[in-house]
Amino acid sequence: METALTLQRTRSLRWRWLWLTPPVLFAALIAGTAIGETSISMDTVLKVLANQLLGADYAVDRIDAGIIWNYRLSRAIVAASCGAGLALAGVVLQALLRNPLADPYLMGISAGASTGAVGVTVAGIGAGAFSLSAGAFAGAGLAFGLVVLLAQAAGGGSCNGRSAQASGAIILAGIAGSQLFNALTAFIIARSASAEQARSIMFWLLGNLSGVRWDDVVLAVPVSLAGLLVCLWHRRALDVFTFGADSAASMGIAVRPVRGILIACVALVTAVMVSMVGAIGFVGLVIPHAMRFIVGSRHTRLVPASALAGAVFLIGSDILSRILVPGQVLPIGVITSLIGAPTFALIMIRGMRAR
Template sequence: MTDAARSLASTTAPSGHSNAARPARLVPSARSAWHWSWLAPLLLFAAVMAGTAIGETAIPLDTILKVLANHLGDATFAVDRIDAGIVWEYRLSRAILAACCGTGLALAGVVLQALLRNPLADPFLMGISAGASTGAVSVAILGIGAGTLTLSLGAFAGAGLAFGLVVVLAHTAGSGTGGGRATQAAGAIILAGIAGSQLFNALTALIIAKSASAEQARGIMFWLMGNLSGVRWDDVALALPAALAGLAICLWYRRALDAFTFGADSAASLGIPVRRVRGVLIAAMALVTAAMVSMVGAIGFVGLVIPHAMRFLVGSRHTRLVPASALAGAIFLIGADVLSRILVAGQVLPIGVVTALIGAPAFALILIRGARTR
């Protein structure tokens, strides 16, 4: 057994065994780690209510609760029709979709950073965002699909095509397990993702420059930077199962993710089927990311910053890191969406702009703190 594998075994040893391999300051006790768990539903509910209440026109909390009671139950509270329409048709669905996207992107970041052992890995490393952009542009500008494909379906198809290209390229470059080949496979995936991203970004730019009118180019560029303005309940019906499925898969493979943080070779020495587990996790996160990007466009820094921030708070064990990142990603993106609506009076900013303005300084602080504590 390798030294990394012994270290992993020590982190999962019962109380009284050696835990020297993990820094005590980063890994709270199991008991303290669950103290916050009962707060998670309350925090998420509060964030969704805040995302529904705050906007160009403030909506009182009691009005929101009455609207929910009217739609979800048999209540007949008297509510202004305009307020009811804002709450149910616009803001509530938008807040829930923001939570789903934040959860999905944060989980994808957790998985990719563990599997690839790269702290800069995020959901868009696989070229999914670039492929989704090309698919959306092809539908909106070139008319591919002859009117049968929506912008979201075109983006999803493009994301799937990009992911398939990255997988084929990485496999051709030499994927495998054991004997150092697993490390080579992770490097091949990263390089293939970079190549795929550059290719599809170039295709998107070419289509816009050659075929788009000024108005089309403006609309597409706004969507590419992240846009929740057109969200409806049909989108929530797709995003919510995708986010929950991604969370369930990550929790199911949480111990395998712990093993991967010590390297694929160490994971193989512990009996984990590296190729199969890696394939399942990467494919699942690619599909989750593709679903989110196809609805809201490219939103950066969520999958990059949130996992790092949560490691400082709950440690690196995925039993805690996965649910904490899911919750933090949901709350972060709801907050970013609220800011996108109120920062500039009478105008809604692309949500990707807000996440970048918050995420870039936050990631810089995480890097500086990490360098000082090493």
């Protein structure tokens, strides 16, 4: 009886965390809009938002209104979308590959997307026929395909998750593929970019939200929401995939089509986010693990919790990138790594002790 009550209380607490997250996300968006290089009062922020969204007529300084609406709010929304998308990508990859180290950055998908984006913008690949996002998507797909082929050649299988050896081979192949595409990106920059382009691209590759505007919001928000819906639709399949492809097949899941849809979703979301803000590490690695401690491993709860937590995490990292060094904006990838690396170490130590 006591065990049943304990389980019921635990489940209630986990669902309560999910209900608390949307208000936290809203608060994070407001904080991302209010905090920055220039100090703007919360009252001014709320007045500008009321003017723009509700048609109010509060008297506010035009410069402050421009900073809030045209720069900070769009930046915070894109940060939230990217954080949610990358966290979802980590959830999917960790379930499909049955490996806690799987994420878009480690699997080479982010590196491939960066190569595709740089190839289109700097080297002129496609002669203008491809957009930045299309080039990033092509690079992400090519990188993951190469990782799978390399894992097969090493005798690790084709990401079917049947053994720890197969999963480990894919991770090692992902590391090799990531290094390869990072080298290709550096080669393209050195070969085709001017000195000014090289500086801006290298800053962008570390994660840069300074250039995002409302046009990026129009792309980032639908893509992240679509990724969330796809993951929620296949949430039960993700639960089964954690036990292996054979288990999924025995449960009546069409393994290849479902896995193909989920991998394509991960590649698309990662490519779009990388094309806008560059390669940002540790979001897809740390957030899913942190959320498993809070809401459990069932993807019905894990998917929305990871998306919302990833959004809040990247907004907070963006705020830190603007205020940590006075008068200078740091690449957001530096902040996520400084926070993500020790956090992942703590999660890993706690997980090992729990065993």
